[in-house]
Amino acid sequence: PHKHPGTGWIEVIAGSMFSGKSEELIRRIRRAKIARQKVQVFKHKIDARYSADHIVSHSDMRHESIAVESAAEILARIEPGTEVVGIDEGQFFDNDLVDVANELARRGIRVIIAGLDQDYMGRPFEPMPQLLAIAEYITKTHAICVRCGQPANYSQRIAPVEGRVAVGAADLYEARCRRCFVPYA
Template sequence: MYKKFSEGMIEVITGPMFSGKSEELLKRIRILEYANIKTLVIKPNFDTRFSENEIISRSGAKISTHSVSSADEIRELFKKKNYKAVAIDEVHFFNKDVLTLINELADDGIRVIVSGLDLDYLRRPFGIMPYLLSMAETITKLQAVCVRCKNAASTSFRKVNSRNLKMLGDIEEYEARCRSCHIKGEFTKMQEVTKMEEAKKNVD
């Protein structure tokens, strides 16, 4: 059955690192451009890995963006021009205030497209993403390729021993892994930490 949505709606693009979320977001922004739909493009100013004022996918596609730190900044930018759509990359880095804004925009007939990680490096729901997933009219869940077994990967495995939830990184710090390989990796890291702690006790 063909479903026709109203103008105001929320679309979520999600999945692990290296699954092409930013690429998919950029593709949708380009389509909106072709349709002459003026779109406000946003990313968190926290994320400066590839650029401070562009969204850049790993394939090299890119587009200029506004880097902001809060929902209030997005709201002020939106007021300045007659935007009909808003696109937000790495939305999981924003706090809960952005949920209210996204819902208000969709209620006012604005198309909102966001992309972000659904799970953190420990396979737990990431920040505001569970709320966005429940609010959205459409959800696109992408998969990467597990670097260990080459099956579909749905998780982001952190290779370094850091507990900082908002630690930025790329292939040096993270790997895409399937559920099974992620569990094995966490078990191996736990064993390594235990060995280090035992070695330190022996030295002391």
Template sequence: MFLEPHFSGQRSGWLEVICGSMFSGKTEELIRRLKRARIAGQHVAVYKPSIDTRYADERVVSHDSNSFQATPIAASARLLEVDDEVSVIGLDEAQFFDREVVKHVQELAYRGKRVIIAGLDMDFRGQPFGPMSDLLAVAEYITKVHAICSHCGNLATHSYRLTPDTDTVVLGERDQYEARCRKCFRMGNILDLR
């Protein structure tokens, strides 16, 4: 059962990180929180890496086709240009941002902003992905969401790549990735090495 962080009494800015494997609902949860903030009358700004054009250029889109207007940016320094009246900032696919994003989101929190960050915590090798481990370290609130393993039905924590590409960043969907539990992820990698 997911419990949303309780924010009563919190007067300064803070960081929330939503992490997990592919197909775990990270963007869905980000969009849910952003919609609730907008319903509450808060000014919201959403950003995504400009390299992520899988579904739409100027929207964050979940695998279930829910979406939210977003500004694509190539460098995380652009986050600091956010309008003063914005109180909630969303970042999707944070693993693709440069490492300076950690410094920039902390600056936004010091300015009193609520920053909600969604991203893959591990790459297809099972290693920390981009700046995500550092973002997890500095966040006040962390939510780890899980997919279902496509092989055994257990909770999935890993993104298993189905193609032979070895580049860390390979944008794709179900044709290139599966969600797998720790055991099935390891078993697949052992079989691939034969």
């Protein structure tokens, strides 16, 4: 994306688990820093599985991040001069993240949000659908189906889990394509 200086916008990176969302977010953040832009990266406090103060990809790429309890806390922690805001695991936030993303973009910030677009039943996982609707730019990432090798768009739950998202999840889910995906009972 390349726009008038001072113009904000929203980019969403959405897909299944293992599809490379965090890698893509970290790649964009690193490039912004190469361009000497001031960057702040956030994640939700409940996502402390690999690190409390870094976002970490399944391939062990990492970038420092600020852990917050709510979308409102992101707004409160924006520093003067910040040009790019990255947010990982957007599905851990509630729908307030939509207003916060809009407000940051309105202030001229480039907002990049990565997150799961569907839960383990294949249901749209708010607030990601709402964010996809308001974003200027959308990237849909795909994993590789562990059953058949085709591009995978689903996160198959393979063990019992409390609630809609499991934290610390790598051994509880696997990537599956549409044909191989079976909603977990």
